[in-house]
Amino acid sequence: MSMNMEDNRDVLLEVKNLKKYFKVPNGYLHAVDDVSFTLERGKTLGIVGESGCGKSTTGRAILRLIEPTAGEVIFEGRDITTLNKSQMRDMRKDMQIIFQDPFSSLDPRQTVSQAIEEPLKINGIIKDKNERLERVMELMKTVGLAERLVNTYPHELDGGRRQRIGIARALAMNPKFIVCDEPVSALDVSIQAQILNLMKEIQEDLGLTYMFITHDLSVINHFADDIGVMYLGRMIEKAPTETLFENPMHPYTNALLSAIPVPSIHNRKERILLKGEVGSPVNPKPMCRFATRCPYATEQCFQEEPELIEVEKDHFVACHMCK
Amino acid sequence: MQEKDYMLKIEDLSVQYITEDEIVYAVNGINLNIEKGKTHGLVGETGAGKTTTALSILNLVPDPPGKIITGSISLDGEDIISVDDQGNSYPAMSERQMEHIRGNKVAMIFQDPMTALNPVFTVGDQIAEAIQLHEHVDKKKAMEKAREVLEIVGIPGSRADDYPHQFSGGMKQRVVISMALACNPGLLIADEPTTALDVTIQAQVLDLMKDLRKKYDMALLMITHDLGIIAEMCDEVSIMYAGRIVEHGNLEDIFDHTRHPYTQGLFNSLPNIQDRKSKLKPIRGLMPDPSNLPLGCSFCPRCDYATEKCKTEPPQKIWLSDTHYVECHLYDDGSTESKL
Numbered sequence: 001m002s003m004n005m006e007d008n009r010d011v012l013l014e015v016k017n018l019k020k021y022f023k024v025p026n027g028y029l030h031a032v033d034d035v036s037f038t039l040e041r042g043k044t045l046g047i048v049g050e051s052g053c054g055k056s057t058t059g060r061a062i063l064r065l066i067e068p069t070a071g072e073v074i075f076e077g078r079d080i081t082t083l084n085k086s087q088m089r090d091m092r093k094d095m096q097i098i099f100q101d102p103f104s105s106l107d108p109r110q111t112v113s114q115a116i117e118e119p120l121k122i123n124g125i126i127k128d129k130n131e132r133l134e135r136v137m138e139l140m141k142t143v144g145l146a147e148r149l150v151n152t153y154p155h156e157l158d159g160g161r162r163q164r165i166g167i168a169r170a171l172a173m174n175p176k177f178i179v180c181d182e183p184v185s186a187l188d189v190s191i192q193a194q195i196l197n198l199m200k201e202i203q204e205d206l207g208l209t210y211m212f213i214t215h216d217l218s219v220i221n222h223f224a225d226d227i228g229v230m231y232l233g234r235m236i237e238k239a240p241t242e243t244l245f246e247n248p249m250h251p252y253t254n255a256l257l258s259a260i261p262v263p264s265i266h267n268r269k270e271r272i273l274l275k276g277e278v279g280s281p282v283n284p285k286p287m288c289r290f291a292t293r294c295p296y297a298t299e300q301c302f303q304e305e306p307e308l309i310e311v312e313k314d315h316f317v318a319c320h321m322c323k
Numbered sequence: 324m325q326e327k328d329y330m331l332k333i334e335d336l337s338v339q340y341i342t343e344d345e346i347v348y349a350v351n352g353i354n355l356n357i358e359k360g361k362t363h364g365l366v367g368e369t370g371a372g373k374t375t376t377a378l379s380i381l382n383l384v385p386d387p388p389g390k391i392i393t394g395s396i397s398l399d400g401e402d403i404i405s406v407d408d409q410g411n412s413y414p415a416m417s418e419r420q421m422e423h424i425r426g427n428k429v430a431m432i433f434q435d436p437m438t439a440l441n442p443v444f445t446v447g448d449q450i451a452e453a454i455q456l457h458e459h460v461d462k463k464k465a466m467e468k469a470r471e472v473l474e475i476v477g478i479p480g481s482r483a484d485d486y487p488h489q490f491s492g493g494m495k496q497r498v499v500i501s502m503a504l505a506c507n508p509g510l511l512i513a514d515e516p517t518t519a520l521d522v523t524i525q526a527q528v529l530d531l532m533k534d535l536r537k538k539y540d541m542a543l544l545m546i547t548h549d550l551g552i553i554a555e556m557c558d559e560v561s562i563m564y565a566g567r568i569v570e571h572g573n574l575e576d577i578f579d580h581t582r583h584p585y586t587q588g589l590f591n592s593l594p595n596i597q598d599r600k601s602k603l604k605p606i607r608g609l610m611p612d613p614s615n616l617p618l619g620c621s622f623c624p625r626c627d628y629a630t631e632k633c634k635t636e637p638p639q640k641i642w643l644s645d646t647h648y649v650e651c652h653l654y655d656d657g658s659t660e661s662k663l
Contacts, residue, residue: 050521050522050523050524051492051521158609159369160609188368188369188548189368189548189589189592189593190368190588190589190592190605190606191368191605191609192592192605193591193592193593193594193603193604193605193606194605194607196594196603197602197603197605215521215522217522217596218593218594218595218596219594221594221596222594222595222603223594245596255523256522256523258526259522259523259525259526260522260551260596261525261529261549261551261552261554261555262551262554262596263549263550263551263553263554263578263590263593264554264578265554265574265575265578265579271526271530273526273527273530274523274526274527277491277493277494277524278491
């Protein structure tokens with residue numbers, strides 16, 4: 001167990017200056033650019049942002065499903081970016097992922113039990129076939145899949161049930177940490193609520209730590225302890241969930257929060273409409289990446305890239321205005 | 324009630340998809356009217372029959388296997404689907420006449436702007452094509468108008484010569500909207516127009532649609548699963564479940580005087596921004612298989628208030644006020660107070 005010396009937090013995961021650049025014809029695409037954060041055991045960190053902001057890449061780079069260009073990922077005190085292939089395979093038992101699309105993330109030719117069994121088999125966790133089936137049944141029960149579905153194929157099941165299979169597969173290795181990459185975005189609201197409740201229950205029962213990637217701010221508000229907001233590869237604001245919703249400081253966070261359509265016909269709030277579109281992440285200039293859309297941008301914003309600074313306790317903002 | 328000036332009237336529409344193995348009951352007798360210049364929201368989950376309803380209005384239900392079984396549809400007073408003496412429905416127009424209606428009187432925008440545009444033509448060409456067809460002008464005139472409509476949706480006219488891949492998702496959806504608006508339709512059907520877009524871009528597109536609706540005095544049928552968008556855009560709302568409209572009313576009726584257990588379930592499933600500690604209350608179970616609907620109320624197997632009657636008897640429409648109706652046995656006794 002690693003203890004952070006400054007404050008007695010039980011840190012499970014620490015990400016330091018994580019970068020992922022992709023080579024493209026005219027330079028480098030900065031998908032994740034110098035992102036750092038810590039995640040406490042048993043907590044949920046929400047990562048929000050719009051398409052192309054680098055949130056999924058961050059999740060995958062942490063698991064080394066894509067190799068980070070630079071930076072450290074310290075999991076239980078060990079920098080996993082230095083591990084070799086077989087060490088990494090061992091490590092992955094503790095770090096799992098749930099994908100967005102339950103339609104394409106499952107093999108159409110595997111039955112439910114084969115799909116859930118696969119990780120147990122590959123990692124040689126349970127060698128005996130009957131014992132393995134027992135564990136599969138146990139997992140199906142945990143995620144609320146009826147026993148009779150054990151030999152059905154994914155195409156016979158709806159999105160909610162498929163996502164439950166995805167969750168069961170992730171849980172099969174008894175992980176400590178799960179990256180949830182938009183796990184409910186493809187589901188209808190009534191089913192979405194079922195899956196969110198399930199994930200919360202499992203987290204409490206098994207003491208899991210989540211990194212919850214989403215574009216849906218109302219979902220994240222409900223689910224996360226801390227939230228990091230990303231924009232074009234940068235973390236631009238990070239704070240405890242309540243603080244972020246009550247006192248958002250970055251102009252982009254403000255706009256993002258005001259853009260959520262609220263399902264109520266009372267106290268409707270004024271929208272902050274952003275001009276223009278997200279810029280290009282290819283060869284970004286050393287300036288604030290939000291400056292071109294920011295209603296408050298000054299000279300300085302176009303010349304200097306703001307750092308993520310702790311403005312008040314636990315509240316980090318990367319904006320020249322918020323110092 | 325006095326007769327209003329309706330842009331769209333749908334009466335008792337039923338659509339089925341008939342295959343060798345089974346019959347899928349997609350839409351099962353719905354009524355839906357939209358007054359000129361008003362916005363009507365149609366809410367429901369995947370498979371509720373929202374898109375089939377929209378396609379029926381354009382007479383674009385794929386046939387076979389799709390069949391309009393009963394019902395009539397009229398657009399701006401003109402019948403598109405009529406009923407004969409035996410009670411069978413038939414298209415009231417030739418395909419040629421229908422082609423004239425589509426685009427001119429009614430236009431539709433789809434969920435995914437990436438697939439709605441042809442990648443090998445410039446967006447200008449694609450918009451001009453519609454204009455040429457409907458307004459019988461030459462290519463040059465049509466192109467001019469195409470540039471104009473692009474400007475209306477906030478895209479510089481000079482970009483008419485660009486190809487779809489040169490636009491971002493939000494801009495592609497604007498192009499699709501401009502295409503739909505090119506011939507000033509009286510009714511615009513928007514099928515999940517912002518679902519594929521990011522929230523800040525969604526806000527821009529919704530704002531644009533609001534402006535245009537006012538400017539052209541256009542009726543709008545807004546199909547969405549997002550009650551937040553409904554609250555923002557619509558005058559009236561219909562909640563659809565398993566091919567039926569189970570509750571209908573104006574915004575106040577639906578949001579403040581929710582009566583149907585399904586509508587209530589939808590609201591409870593949404594994470595509450597104001598109260599983040601509240602536990603989500605999902606609707607248990609799943610939507611029934613549309614090829615094998617329950618005998619009584621379709622929602623009965625998932626309903627917490629279901630009684631014996633709900634299992635055997637489909638509920639009838641009960642008007643709670645001039646604007647608000649619900650299809651639920653809870654209100655059979657004539658009371659209008661909430662039973663939830």
